[in-house]
Amino acid sequence: MNAVSVEHITKTYLQKEQKKEKKVTALDDVSFTVDKGELFGIIGPDGAGKTSLFRILTTVLLADSGKASVEGLDVVKDYRKIRDRVGYMPGKFSLYQDLTVEENLNFFATIFNTTVKKNYELIKDIYVQLEPFKKRRAGALSGGMKQKLALCCALIHKPSILFLDEPTTGVDPVSRRDFWDMIKKLKEQDIAILVSTAYMDEANMCEKIALIQKGNILTVSSPEKITSEFDQPLLAVRSDDMYQLLYDLRANKAVKEAYPFGAYYHVIPEDANKTKELEAYLQQKGQKDLEVKPIKANIEDSFIALMKKND
Amino acid sequence: MRVLLFLLQKEFLQIFRNKTILAIIFVAPVMQLLILPNAATFEVKNIMMSIVDRDHSSYSQKLVEKLRSSGYFILTDYSASYKDGLKAIEHKKADLVIEIPAHFERDLIRHSKADILISVDAINGVKASVGGAYATQIISMFNRDIRAEWLPATRYNNAPMINITYSNWYNPLMNYKTFFVPGILVLLLTLVGGLLTALNIVREKEIGTIEQINVTPIKKIQFIAGKLIPFWITGLVILTIGFIISALVYHIIPAGSFLTIYLFAAVYLVAFLGFGLLISTYSNTQQQALFVTFFFLMVFFLMSGMFTPIESMPHWAQVLTYFNPVRYFVEVIRLVVLKGSSLFDVKRQLLVMCMFALGFNTWAIVNYRKTT
Numbered sequence: 147m148n149a150v151s152v153e154h155i156t157k158t159y160l161q162k163e164q165k166k167e168k169k170v171t172a173l174d175d176v177s178f179t180v181d182k183g184e185l186f187g188i189i190g191p192d193g194a195g196k197t198s199l200f201r202i203l204t205t206v207l208l209a210d211s212g213k214a215s216v217e218g219l220d221v222v223k224d225y226r227k228i229r230d231r232v233g234y235m236p237g238k239f240s241l242y243q244d245l246t247v248e249e250n251l252n253f254f255a256t257i258f259n260t261t262v263k264k265n266y267e268l269i270k271d272i273y274v275q276l277e278p279f280k281k282r283r284a285g286a287l288s289g290g291m292k293q294k295l296a297l298c299c300a301l302i303h304k305p306s307i308l309f310l311d312e313p314t315t316g317v318d319p320v321s322r323r324d325f326w327d328m329i330k331k332l333k334e335q336d337i338a339i340l341v342s343t344a345y346m347d348e349a350n351m352c353e354k355i356a357l358i359q360k361g362n363i364l365t366v367s368s369p370e371k372i373t374s375e376f377d378q379p380l381l382a383v384r385s386d387d388m389y390q391l392l393y394d395l396r397a398n399k400a401v402k403e404a405y406p407f408g409a410y411y412h413v414i415p416e417d418a419n420k421t422k423e424l425e426a427y428l429q430q431k432g433q434k435d436l437e438v439k440p441i442k443a444n445i446e447d448s449f450i451a452l453m454k455k456n457d
Numbered sequence: 458m459r460v461l462l463f464l465l466q467k468e469f470l471q472i473f474r475n476k477t478i479l480a481i482i483f484v485a486p487v488m489q490l491l492i493l494p495n496a497a498t499f500e501v502k503n504i505m506m507s508i509v510d511r512d513h514s515s516y517s518q519k520l521v522e523k524l525r526s527s528g529y530f531i532l533t534d535y536s537a538s539y540k541d542g543l544k545a546i547e548h549k550k551a552d553l554v555i556e557i558p559a560h561f562e563r564d565l566i567r568h569s570k571a572d573i574l575i576s577v578d579a580i581n582g583v584k585a586s587v588g589g590a591y592a593t594q595i596i597s598m599f600n601r602d603i604r605a606e607w608l609p610a611t612r613y614n615n616a617p618m619i620n621i622t623y624s625n626w627y628n629p630l631m632n633y634k635t636f637f638v639p640g641i642l643v644l645l646l647t648l649v650g651g652l653l654t655a656l657n658i659v660r661e662k663e664i665g666t667i668e669q670i671n672v673t674p675i676k677k678i679q680f681i682a683g684k685l686i687p688f689w690i691t692g693l694v695i696l697t698i699g700f701i702i703s704a705l706v707y708h709i710i711p712a713g714s715f716l717t718i719y720l721f722a723a724v725y726l727v728a729f730l731g732f733g734l735l736i737s738t739y740s741n742t743q744q745q746a747l748f749v750t751f752f753f754l755m756v757f758f759l760m761s762g763m764f765t766p767i768e769s770m771p772h773w774a775q776v777l778t779y780f781n782p783v784r785y786f787v788e789v790i791r792l793v794v795l796k797g798s799s800l801f802d803v804k805r806q807l808l809v810m811c812m813f814a815l816g817f818n819t820w821a822i823v824n825y826r827k828t829t
């Protein structure tokens with residue numbers, strides 16, 4: 147039995163734009179499965195349909211068509227049973243800001259008919275960091291602490307699946323790393339985790355990822371496999387005049403694609419063997435401190451390539 | 458049941474932690490009960506009067522003295538001509554002008570007939586009509602005194618006279634506060650029931666906590682009950698505080714039984730909690746909820762008979778008041794507090810209120826299901 151299985155799910159919203167009702171497709175015939183105990187990432191830009199998918203799986207939104215099940219339970223028919231078993235952490239901090247850390251945790255334990263004591267083992271590692279602030283109101287916590295509390299509250303009833311909707315959006319880099327460490331530890335407890343994110347670099351933390359764009363799933367695979375399937379040569383290029391460099395690259399017919407990536411431009415040439423010619427061309431254009439090196443593709447390169455193909 | 462208890466505990470914790478809400482619940486009623494009945498008086502007093510005395514006789518002096526000593530009028534202007542008197546009204550120095558024409562005394566004695574002109578500033582309708590009526594009454598009393606002076610009462614004097622005596626039932630001293638304070642109690646209960654519930658539920662939507670709650674096994678009915686019960690209790694507590702203040706400050710003790718009032722209040726609160734819930738299902742932000750509730754409550758209050766008698770409204774407005782839940786409670790609380798009506802006397806209103814309670818709550822729950 148899969149932890150999650152999604153079959154041909156479609157969801158559209160009606161949006162009023164200039165007095166005309168417009169259909170906006172949030173999810174377009176989406177299918178994938180998540181194995182038990184798997185750390186599954188749903189990666190895509192804002193507005194790709196990640197939150198809609200999460201809301202359907204957590205039974206708070208109805209799909210237009212298609213079937214979805216969590217732990218073998220149908221999201222429409224058995225929604226009550228599913229709610230007992232899943233932990234959900236919405237993208238926006240959704241705990242009671244006027245209750246203290248302790249009160250929030252107790253409250254969520256109680257409504258799931260359990261106690262903090264019973265499942266303390268599960269949240270112990272995270273809660274020890276919160277312990278000094280347990281009498282503080284949730285609204286007064288720092289961003290990172292709020293997120294830890296939200297995770298604790300989502301875990302307190304010992305769910306078999308955890309849904310984390312953009313947990314690292316708007317969190318500082320150190321807290322982000324901490325958070326992924328926590329998630330990895332949770333995986334050892336045999337909890338399936340579905341996490342959505344817009345940060346490509348976080349894809350490598352997952353065992354399996356689904357790349358999603360405009361409601362379509364581009365690919366579902368392990369991050370290693372996705373990057374290894376990148377079948378084109380790739381160069382990283384930089385110089386002291388980055389602005390002019392992009393013009394020059396895009397003006398060259400031997401360059402298929404050039405886009406910024408960190409301190410470099412990633413360039414897909416027509417021919418992998420003509421790197422020397424490209425370098426000579428750029429030098430001739432007056433680029434100083436030029437650096438051209440072949441590199442291996444990462445997830446973002448794959449995603450951009452898949453996106454292009456999909457369009 | 459255990460879940461509900463925890464929801465209630467959480468709700469009370471939040472209410473007691475929110476200083477603003479706490480103030481609204483407990484300080485506002487006290488302030489309103491102490492200030493409103495004393496300030497917003499129905500009695501018209503301190504009417505500014507401009508006298509144009511063109512006669513300067515002993516009778517005209519007497520009449521002015523009589524008006525001044527009545528306690529309702531203040532002589533603020535003494536003009537030489539009617540024109541100047543009107544100017545005083547224009548400059549807000551007078552509310553009415555009384556002109557006593559020349560030869561007033563002579564005409565009165567010789568021809569047994571004299572005229573007096575009263576002009577009233579009618580910008581404030583209540584002040585104008587009441588002020589005018591007071592003046593007319595005082596002048597006619599003055600008239601009677603003169604008649605008595607000139608027609609000595611002999612046993613042959615058979616001028617017919619009706620002597621009127623009257624008594625005020627249920628409010629012997631005609632104290633308007635006795636009448637007004639119960640109305641304010643209704644106003645307070647309505648605010649807590651309607652407004653606070655709507656705001657509280659919409660707040661969960663606005664902050665996003667409802668997202669998290671929706672994914673838990675809490676049943677909708679538990680969630681709703683968890684929201685309504687605290688404000689139901691709060692409402693009854695406010696009513697009690699209100700009655701304590703009315704007894705201590707205004708010496709108003711219901712002539713009827715408290716049980717009748719509390720029973721009616723309990724049903725009334727359920728109706729308004731349903732109303733608040735209904736508003737909350739249609740609003741996404743506290744601002745929306747606040748303005749929608751405010752609109753309805755304003756209409757409900759003004760058309761409840763709390764401030765102006767329903768009987769003097771035009772027919773169509775009277776028909777509309779039948780759909781106003783506030784109307785029934787204002788009616789009932791006055792009946793019970795002043796007249797001592799029993800539960801049996803107000804059974805019709807209670808039945809209507811039960812229907813309101815059922816109607817609002819059903820509508821709210823149906824709509825709540827549809828939206829989430």
